[in-house]
Amino acid sequence: MLDLNSIIKSNEPLSKHCSYKTGGPARFFAEPKNNLELMLIWNFLQEKKLRYLVIGNGTNVLFDDAGFDGLILSLKKLNRFMIIDKNILTAGSGILLDDMVLFSIINNLSGIEHLSGIPGTVGGAIYMNAGAFDTEIKDVLYSVEIFKDGEFTTLKASELSFSYRKSSIKDEIVVSGSFKLNFAKNDPHKIRDDILNKRGEKQPLEYPSCGSVFKRPPGTYAGKLIEECGLKGFSIGGAKVSEKHSNFIINFNNASSKDIKDLISHVKMVVFQKTGIMLEEEVKIIER
Ligand SMILES: Cc1cc2nc3c(=O)[nH]c(=O)nc-3n(C[C@H](O)[C@H](O)[C@H](O)COP(=O)(O)OP(=O)(O)OC[C@H]3O[C@@H](n4cnc5c(N)ncnc54)[C@H](O)[C@@H]3O)c2cc1C
Structure with missing residues (x-):
């Protein structure tokens, strides 16, 4: 039996959930581990008529010192699966983008190695259309599983629109994403290593x-x-x-x-x- 009290916390410091390490407490904070828990949290939000914000790894958000007067829905724990079917890689929203990049390379696929070192999640990267070194998520996105108004649906990438660090995703919660990659002909390991070195040299990590x-x-x-x-x-x-x-x-x-x-x-x-x-x-x- 699922207990909402074990899924939803009160007064959670947001400084623990963002890369800036700043921000006051969220009135409510929830981190679902599966779609069922997500659904329960959704029902709670509807019942309490609460405002909410979805986050991934919190690497592109700046919270307020006074916190958030609503529910922060962290999808970081929707990280249970990464699967490859031929050249299509599907990953849960909470998987770290960089882990997905490494997984693709290990499986001899290329297309996202230039995104090495971006510290967000798959969901955050889709929402933000994250990019680096002339590659953006939209270039390889195949489909997105979303949760909206209490229902799960899969959208083709062509049903969404993307521009520089922006997507048409608004009220949709990204639950997982599928990416169409290529069978590697170049050496994606080397590209990844070069990029990680460049990031270390140029960025105050x-x-x-x-x-x-x-x-x-x-x-x-x-x-x-x-x-x-x-x-x-x-x-x-x-x-x-x-x-x-x-x-x-x-x-x-x-x-x-x-x-x-x-x-x-x-x-x-x-x-x-x-x-x-x-x-x-x-x-x-x-x-x-
Ligand atoms: C050191 C460093 C280097 C970086 N380098 C790059 C870079 O090279 N290129 C780049 O593009 N970015 C870069 N970023 C920024 C950041 O990592 C990306 O924007 C990343 O895509 C954010 O992912 P996240 O999971 O942390 O999202 P969060 O910061 O948690 O959220 C960002 C936005 O996405 C929304 N969101 C998050 N998850 C979901 C979801 N599942 N469904 C719906 N909406 C969601 C949130 O509501 C919020 O509006 C860098 C950040 C750091 C700290």
């Missing part, structure tokens, strides 16, 4: 962050603009523009979410004043 804070503006790079505006190393409280990669704002010394948000606003203001370009956040700022 030793500090909590959300990766790139801003989207790439047309024709240039956010990091380049930020650096040219003299903001490299600029800090507010415990948040700092990384010296290693100017589009990363790192939590270098017990930053609050407010420190990070204030620094984001400051960077946007200075870059706009000096270049006329308004940067747009890639990170999802979550209101209480």
